[in-house]
Amino acid sequence: MALDPRDLYDVRSLLSEEERAVQDAVARFTDERVLPIIGDCFDQGRFPAELIPEIAALGVLGATLPEEYGCAGLNSVSYGLICQELERGDSGLRSFASVQSSLCMYPIYAYGSEEQKRRWLPDMAAGRVIGCFGLTEPHGGSDPANMKTHARRDGGDWVLNGSKMWITNGNIADIVIAWAQTEEGIQGFVVEKDFAGFSAQEIKHKMSLRASVTSALYFDGVRVPEANRLPSVKGLKGPLGCLTQARYGITWGPIGSAIACLDEALGYSKERMLFGRPVAATQSAQIKLADWARRITAAQLLSLQLGRLKDAGRMQPTQVSLAKWNNCRMAIDIAREARDLLGGAGITTEHSPIRHALNLESVITYEGTETVHQLVVGRELTGINAF
Numbered sequence: 001m002a003l004d005p006r007d008l009y010d011v012r013s014l015l016s017e018e019e020r021a022v023q024d025a026v027a028r029f030t031d032e033r034v035l036p037i038i039g040d041c042f043d044q045g046r047f048p049a050e051l052i053p054e055i056a057a058l059g060v061l062g063a064t065l066p067e068e069y070g071c072a073g074l075n076s077v078s079y080g081l082i083c084q085e086l087e088r089g090d091s092g093l094r095s096f097a098s099v100q101s102s103l104c105m106y107p108i109y110a111y112g113s114e115e116q117k118r119r120w121l122p123d124m125a126a127g128r129v130i131g132c133f134g135l136t137e138p139h140g141g142s143d144p145a146n147m148k149t150h151a152r153r154d155g156g157d158w159v160l161n162g163s164k165m166w167i168t169n170g171n172i173a174d175i176v177i178a179w180a181q182t183e184e185g186i187q188g189f190v191v192e193k194d195f196a197g198f199s200a201q202e203i204k205h206k207m208s209l210r211a212s213v214t215s216a217l218y219f220d221g222v223r224v225p226e227a228n229r230l231p232s233v234k235g236l237k238g239p240l241g242c243l244t245q246a247r248y249g250i251t252w253g254p255i256g257s258a259i260a261c262l263d264e265a266l267g268y269s270k271e272r273m274l275f276g277r278p279v280a281a282t283q284s285a286q287i288k289l290a291d292w293a294r295r296i297t298a299a300q301l302l303s304l305q306l307g308r309l310k311d312a313g314r315m316q317p318t319q320v321s322l323a324k325w326n327n328c329r330m331a332i333d334i335a336r337e338a339r340d341l342l343g344g345a346g347i348t349t350e351h352s353p354i355r356h357a358l359n360l361e362s363v364i365t366y367e368g369t370e371t372v373h374q375l376v377v378g379r380e381l382t383g384i385n386a387f
């Protein structure tokens with residue numbers, strides 16, 4: 001029996017029936033609704049917001065949170081497969097879903113009051129309320145402890161001042177999970193978009209994640225009621241806990257990008273006739289294709305085991321760092337090499353590899369750069385902090 005080039009090791013056979021059904025549903029959505037429009041969206045620098053209701057209807061938003069809050073109550077492997085299939089379409093759509101789910105709904109669920117959960121989560125799962133996550137500041141994202149945005153108590157309220165940079169969903173968000181220094185350490189606040197003194201400015205001229213909204217956020221004496229402070233966490237462990245959730249999903253996403261590039265380069269190289277034979281008949285093309293399949297297979301197994309550890313409550317942040325580093329590096333290298341195999345045709349958005357390669361420049365940078373994750377693994381091995 002012929003093997004599936006997208007899944008040489010039949011990793012799919014390790015999935016439960018429910019996990020396969022989730023993957024198939026999101027794969028169908030990507031094939032039918034994303035792929036026909038996404039090249040144009042990227043060209044135009046436009047996030048396809050019209051797809052949000054359909055994404056929500058698939059149960060993708062906050063997918064792992066409990067049904068009592070309007071969410072799908074899926075396991076972590078299913079969430080990973082969602083990320084993989086969305087990113088097979090475009091990293092921008094996966095970024096939208098990651099931010100909404102792992103960086104906004106998760107902190108409300110994990111650190112919020114019961115009232116906050118009931119107020120926000122059902123509407124966020126339904127895509128009626130969009131969130132963004134404000135951690136990074138203009139002076140250096142890799143060192144979030146050096147946070148300048150601050151909040152001080154004023155009567156029963158808090159007053160926020162500062163700014164955030166590179167914030168996904170910023171201009172389409174109804175709420176911001178904003179992290180700020182306080183006298184009691186870093187705390188999270190739900191800032192609503194119409195609070196006086198809050199503003200968002202979209203970052204233009206991006207060459208990466210063009211089908212995604214990225215913004216700078218400004219807090220100029222924004223008054224936030226105590227009811228909007230996330231009560232159950234203080235310190236950097238709050239935002240870092242969210243990032244671990246999101247990075248877990250990001251380990252799966254680039255597998256989708258890489259599969260899209262392999263698929264496209266396979267098809268193209270079998271049809272492209274040069275020197276009287278298909279490019280795919282040359283040894284150098286086959287070595288490249290085989291090497292991509294090898295790297296994709298390793299990444300699939302890495303993320304699946306990570307997901308099983310997460311579902312068993314045993315996943316460690318260092319393991320997430322290793323997989324984020326490995327899988328982003330795997331995908332960006334494959335996307336660049338696939339672009340090359342397509343020759344001149346590879347430089348337009350009619351084919352996906354250059355779009356994926358450019359997107360992955362962001363994916364390998366955000367949520368901890370490659371260097372940051374290498375240093376996390378190095379610290380684990382040596383016991384020495386080299387940051």
Ligand SMILES: Cc1cc2nc3c(=O)[nH]c(=O)nc-3n(C[C@H](O)[C@H](O)[C@H](O)COP(=O)(O)OP(=O)(O)OC[C@H]3O[C@@H](n4cnc5c(N)ncnc54)[C@H](O)[C@@H]3O)c2cc1C
Pocket residue numbers: 099132133134135136137138139140141142143165166167168169209214362365366367368369370371372375386387
């Ligand atoms: C498209 C996009 C979307 C994003 N979305 C969000 C979001 O929704 N919310 C949010 O809060 N942030 C978001 N970010 C920010 C992202 O997380 C940061 O860009 C990232 O953490 C890196 O921070 P920086 O850009 O300030 O780079 P810097 O931290 O200034 O890093 C510059 C360079 O220094 C290297 N470096 C850092 N530390 C060390 C060290 N100890 N030793 C050696 N080298 C080191 C880095 O690897 C990098 O190469 C987004 C970024 C992008 C590009």
